[in-house]
Amino acid sequence: MTEMRAVLIGGPEGLNADDRVRRLTSLAEGIRCRVGNGYECFQFFGERMVFDASVVVYEWSHRELDRVPDPE
Numbered sequence: 001m002t003e004m005r006a007v008l009i010g011g012p013e014g015l016n017a018d019d020r021v022r023r024l025t026s027l028a029e030g031i032r033c034r035v036g037n038g039y040e041c042f043q044f045f046g047e048r049m050v051f052d053a054s055v056v057v058y059e060w061s062h063r064e065l066d067r068v069p070d071p072e
Contacts, residue, residue, distance in 0.1 A: 005053070006031070011040045011058030024056065031058050038065040 006022040008015070008031065019033055032039040042058035049055075 004064075006056040006058055008033070008042045008058050008060070009045070015040060027056065030061070030069050032064070038062070038063055 002025070004024045004027070006024050008020040009020070011033075012035065015033060015035060021030065027044060029044060030041045033042070040060060041062050043061045045057040046058040047054050047056055054068055
């Protein structure tokens with residue numbers, strides 16, 4: 001399997017730089033990052049060349065809050 005480097009752009013400023021770089025073995029339609037009480041969601045944006053290396057770019061799309069089950 002070929003490993004790819006993915007970069008997450010956009011989203012909250014609180015998402016640290018280490019969380020914005022991922023290694024993938026295949027292209028995912030989306031990536032979710034756990035932040036606080038929910039997930040920051042990123043969608044595939046394209047590929048770019050950076051310092052003679054191909055980088056897969058995912059752009060922030062939305063935030064999903066954790067779902068708390070209704071009490072019965």
